[in-house]
Amino acid sequence: MTGFSTRAIHDGNPNDPGTGAVIPPLHLTSTFVQDGVGKLRSEYEYSRSGNPTRTALQETLASLEAGATAYAFASGLAAEDALIRAHTRPGDTIVIGNDAYGGTYRLIDQVYRHWGVENRPVDFTDLDAVRTAVAETKPKLLWVETPSNPLLRITDIAAVAEIAHLAGALLVVDNTFATPYLQQPITLGADFVVHSLTKYLGGHSDAVGGAVIVRDAELGEPIGFLQNASGGALSPFDSWLFSRGIKTLSARMRTHSDNGEAIVAAIADHPAVSAIHYPGLESHPGHEIAAKQQRRFGGMVSLQVRGGADAARKLVESTRVFQLAESLGGVESLIELPAAMTHASVSGTELEVPADLVRLSVGIEDSEDLVADLLQALDQLG
Structure with missing residues (x-):
């Protein structure tokens, strides 16, 4: 495997075969001409369902986070929302860090609690407390930020992944603060990585977006379905901005x-x-x-x-x-x-x-x- 910086610049971003341009074109289009009913010229038919510029970004993200695939959304919270809807049902529980980002907790506690998804805050730096919370709630998801926002607490990702998987739960790691340059949670046992692309991955405070990267393709299928069915996909222009930002990450x-x-x-x-x-x-x-x-x-x-x-x-x-x-x-x-x-x-x-x-x-x-x-x-x- 090539090095991180090389992959950040080249994976998902080959030169344009038609013109030789070193930067792939920005596909600002809502729809794609078909060569007959149902005969797509490529894999694309409508930009909510798929767009080459968003595909390029998603391929880069999957490469950098060592995931099977990635899905880019219009905000970090939209990405988290799709993940939660894809992998929880009424009656399920999410064990979340007691030092989580306020917007994430608001989504889980004030939106999903009314849909029947409960939550249990826990100090993820205390592994015994995590084991107790998991045993008592039998959660569907464990939701970790490390470093956490804003107290910069550190969670042992590998240890929490073991606790989650022994209980049949899935581990989500918010890697926004660290970025894939500093750590790759999937290599340490995480099932999902979430990002506010708005932050370090974009790096220039000029675009809002989010992403979910998954350990294996099967876990990602319901997220990809919701990306299209609910319409929260990232725009082509913002996808292009994030791809540009990642090159200097x-x-x-x-x-x-x-x-x-x-x-x-x-x-x-x-x-x-x-x-x-x-x-x-x-x-x-x-x-x-x-x-x-x-x-x-x-x-x-x-x-x-x-x-x-x-x-x-x-x-x-x-x-x-x-x-x-x-x-x-x-x-x-x-x-x-x-x-x-x-x-x-x-x-x-x-x-x-x-x-x-x-x-x-x-x-x-x-x-x-x-x-x-x-x-x-x-x-x-x-």
Whole structure:
């Protein structure tokens, strides 16, 4: 098998046989001419059902995540929705991490619970707690984020996969924070990998999309059916943007990781910082597992500040290079207050995040500028 960067550039993206163009064409079409009733010129008849540009992206994703096939959707939540509908029925249970992304938990708890699918939050870093939850609920799916959003907890994917499979359950891993460059959950036993393509895979904050990558084709068939039947497929133009972004993923992730490490080192002893959540720290409880299953530690950093919620709000409103915005994974650095922004929907639940928590998506700007910006903002907290 060729290397990751080579596959990111070439798999699913051969040069155009007609013109020799090194970038495959963007197929902005809703429909395809047939050479007779039911006589398709190729495999395509209507772009909701299939489009060459989306196919190219899906082939790249499957290659990078070591999956059998992939399905691209109009958002990360649309991808998760299709997976859940394909593989659960009323009466089933999903065991989900108690530090999951707020949008994922909202979908599972506030949408699927009313459809008869129950959920059980659990700390996936506690394998005994996972075994207990699985024994008590007999779940259909175990849903893991590692690193988790926003507390950057680390789950041992191989160990949880063993627990899931012994119980006849399937394991879903949200690999958005790590990307396939840092870890490939399917090689560690996961059955499904989900991504918000919007984040690192796109990398430029200019498109919204999501994907499901499956371990084997049979698991993917009902997801592919729903991609067409429910109409949540990713558009050709956004597919082209994500394919373009993926070509530079490995280079970007190396810089994100370098800058994340520089930020952590610079703020570690700042008097305004009460805690840093970053798996690259040897003091992080998941450091050894992360070092085993990840290539690097990435560019996501969360910190807590002295002075509580008011100080955290002042911090996110005081940076100049870091921009106050939701989302993550772009080339630009972003800062946000999860309790009031991305995770406001889990307020009052077991998944509620600390009010003094600040999440950084460390971009690929010059590390010296990022460090200086964050330090000047922290200095304002006194």
